[in-house]
Amino acid sequence: MKRRNLLVGALVASLGLATAAAAQTEIKFGHVGEPGSLMDLSATEFAKRANEKLGDQGKVIVYGSSQLGNDKAMLQKLKLGTVDLALPSSIMSTMVSEFGLFEMPYLVQSREHMARISEEIVMPTLVPKAEEAGYHVIGVWENGFRQITNNRRPIVTPADLKGIKLRVPGSEWRVKMFESYGASPSPMAFSEVFVGLQTGVMDGQENPYAQIYPARFYEVQKYLSISNHVYTPGYVTAGRSFSKFSPEVQQILTETAQEMQPVVYEIAARLDTELLGKLKEAGMEVNEVDLQAFIDASAPVYEEFANSVEGGAELVEQARNLAPATN
Incomplete structure (x- = not known):
């Protein structure tokens, strides 16, 4: 009996070690x-x-x-x-x-x-x-390249964002950017965005197509404005x-x-x-923004980044210099 108990104990111990190893x-x-x-x-x-x-x-x-x-x-x-x-x-x-x-x-x-x-x-x-x-x-x-959706109006120029409660990710720079455009941005966890849009806590949000469609934001958003404002x-x-x-x-x-x-x-x-095709098929009204108007309105964000982040201006210049030549 004692030998049997020892064998059973050894077996249990070895199984436990195997399970722990598998978990690791x-x-x-x-x-x-x-x-x-x-x-x-x-x-x-x-x-x-x-x-x-x-x-x-x-x-x-x-x-x-x-x-x-x-x-x-x-x-x-x-x-x-x-x-x-x-x-x-x-x-x-x-x-x-x-x-x-x-x-x-x-x-x-x-x-x-x-x-x-x-x-x-x-x-x-x-x-x-x-x-x-x-x-x-x-x-x-x-x-991805980020786009703007909302329930209030098509966004063509930054002025169209005035007063729109816009969900943004947890990034101080995204808040600053959309504040400079005239929106009322607020950080919110991505998992909470659908309900935030559905209940009207937020009027809109900004994300790549590859987040907008899988998250079914088209069910709770009317307008999609192609802005490509940031690549993340x-x-x-x-x-x-x-x-x-x-x-x-x-x-x-x-x-x-x-x-x-x-x-x-x-x-x-x-x-x-x-x-983008599926979002159109789902009934979203799609428009393109006035690109130059948004680029012009972005200048204060670059200025603050250069002033507040050590080496920020040099990083921006280096990145811009790496852009492929256009014909």
Whole structure:
């Protein structure tokens, strides 16, 4: 009987160790995107590719739709080590001031331009700044070119935004930008936006097509104004827990995140066309803004960025100089 109890105890102990080992191999990857969004498609493809390389060394599990919290909460969890990877976007400018570069209106001209900025500015200059703040950026993806939706009127010039209660992400620069345009912007977690629009707490919001359509904002918004006012990258970001993985696992995750960059751009470009068509089919009234009027109204934001962020003016100049030549 004693021998049997010892064998049973040993079996239970070994099962417990096996379960613990299995739990440790899970690599949690969180984001706020809804199913079908660019974030969702990008993270899912990344997990597929990474898991093929990882074998039994680990498994990336994607948690979308803010299952692990909003962007701010996930960044905190990265520092605590309870989330392994996250895909923050605009909020990075709040955590690391130099990332406010991507809050500057009409700075990024195209995905080709962004690829150059990523190589020449983000990786050598901004990534080390993020590292100092406790965030290990292993890849630069995309959230997209942002558009304005609302229930009040078509937006053609900045003056049309006057008095409109506009939801913006947790970025002080997005607030400043839309204040300079005349709107009444307020930060709100992405997971709360649909209800905010539905109940009239907010009149409108601004996001890429790849967030607007999957989140079904067309059900609670009438007007879509094509503004392309800001291009927001998405940053594949690790935190405290990254060091618990073996060097090989870290290398696989990093290389796969970087190999995904052109793939993400391809998916994003396809979604821009497909989803704009679907938003029109869903009944949204679509118009284009007066681009020059918005560019002119953006000057104060650039001035404040240059004055308040060390090296801000130089970052803007460097980014502008990387724009592909136009014929």
